Amino acid sequence: MNYFPSMKKLQSALLLFCVVIAITNIHPVFAHKVQVAADVGATLHLEPNDNPRAGEPTQAWFALTRKGGQTIPLAQCNCQLAVYAEPHTPSEPALLEPSLKPVSAERFQGIPGADITFPKPGLYQLQLSGKPAKDENFKPFTLKFEVTVAAGTQNNTQSIQNANSDAVAQETTKTLPPWAIAIPGVVLVGVFLVFLQQTRRN
Incomplete structure (x- = not known):
């Protein structure tokens, strides 16, 4: 008599498990961070899978676009990147200032990118600021991205x-x-x- 109710509970548990697994696997796809300032916007992506780990090299790249959707490559922008441990005060010097290099990722060519090694787990702020190179017509900008860094691998x-x-x-x-x-x-x-x-x- 109790066979069918227990089967229903088992099916419900399996369904819930599948949903949790699906959400967990899909989550990194939606992890890109987007910020907009003046007439410039950027999407931040961190390799691997937007899940940086302390003590391990992470490649960060910024899909910079101007109003209307046109990509801004690094060659057209005098950009600087600063990394701050959170919380920080406005007068505090940056923890890291990685040098930017042109990166080709997904459909973007020559966009700003940098290799960052976060020293320990915790919350960080990546601050990308820039102004147009000669003959470019977008406004100076500062974009701030919050990044959570996980502990390094067990090894x-x-x-x-x-x-x-x-x-x-x-x-x-x-x-x-x-x-x-x-x-x-x-x-x-x-x-x-x-x-x-x-x-x-x-």
Whole structure:
């Protein structure tokens, strides 16, 4: 009698699972960030899959367009990129200032791009500012993008932890005096002699 209700529950659970998997897999497609200032707009994309990780190189590129949809390649823009750890104050210097290079991605040719290695997980702001190169006719702009950086892969994290552990161990060995190293050996010998005496009495 309980067979059919349990089957319905199982089907509902499977359907929910499939929906969650589908949403999880589709999510990166909608992760591009878009900002507009004056008559210029840009879409930010981060490789891989808009999911940057701390300590790993990330390629960022900006699909710059002017009003009307015409692409602005890096050659037509005096652009600078600054990276800030959030939160930050307006007077605070940039954490990183990666150099921009022309990148061809998707249908865009020669757009601004940069390689960024975020030092640790957390929230960052990428600030792309620019003004037109000679004979170009768009207004100066500043575009700000919020980026969340995840922790690095397990391998990177493990290797960093191992390096830190080795450094601590070496430092501890260097700072310990010889008598501190000898004490455990003396204690062990003492325990062994007491044990030997007890054995002989018995």
